[in-house]
Amino acid sequence: MDVRWDILIAASSAGLCAGCAYLLHQRNSHLNAVSQATAFSTVSRLIDYLDENEVNEIELISVTGKVAAIGGAIKSKYLDNLEGVISEQQVVEHRSEWSSALQRWLDSESLISLATNQVPFSLTDGVNFISVFSPNLSYQSPTQIVYDKFEPKDEASAVRHLVNYVVGSQVKGHQYLEKLLPVETILTAIGTVKRSEGELSIAPPENGLPYLISRQSLTEVLQDLKGGTLNPKIFMVIFGAISFTAISYMAYSKYQKYLARKKREALIREMESMRDANGDSTESCVVCLDNPRGTVLIPCGHVCVCLLCSEQVDTCPVCRHEIEQIVRTYNA
Incomplete structure (x- = not known):
């Protein structure tokens, strides 16, 4: 079965354009929501606002504070005197793989070990606290790399090198990574704030609004969100242009086929009228052996084909x- 590439390109590019439009709409919604959220530089100011307005819940706010562990903190595996929440x-294995297609060795990485841990924590301004719920649901990770070391594999014997060459794969070494959210880190939390029995907490909104725990300031968060809308917008325009071009090509091709069909129908009607006017006196086309001859070919001057066949030779x-x-020839 023949593949209609024009339809395939138009449909796929239109789908990608729609996906980019949805992503752009979502990011613009997040940007608008965060830009309109009430911002508090300290937890104490947030509490004052709740007291003044006699409310215990706000749908979306932004608050800044230092990380404080609730209970015991997590000690770093590699660095002394560093704790986090x-x-x-991670342990990442680095290998060299032989590519038969490219005829060269290519580097590759694979995660062979992953261990995660977290403890409850809050943000504080030194006086008041706000508990942070579900930090794993933040669309940006607040952790930072505190340890990154690559340990190359010990030199192998000549026999081992030969085996690796034959197999087409050899281990170069292992990379040890540790990401941590240290205590005392200043964070910006954006989400729904609730106060229950005197306890203040911030958690993911329930209506699809953004939830963010970030080491960036609110201004930097807004700048990132604005920059994040650029790529979907560019790709939306590109895929939209491709889809429009493909659809325009299909419409043009269909119109050309319509004109060719109408022209063929007109030629058939004209040949039928010639046949009726001349009866059997007109010689038949040497190609189709049916329709009357009605054209002269230049420069040879032969009158041997009908109107339809002259379009095809x-x-x-x-x-x-x-x-x-x-x-065109006419019989008088």
């Missing part, structure tokens, strides 16, 4: 001379 430890059927012009 969220920990992620490039050389004269009688002398094989290349056709430069076709002239």
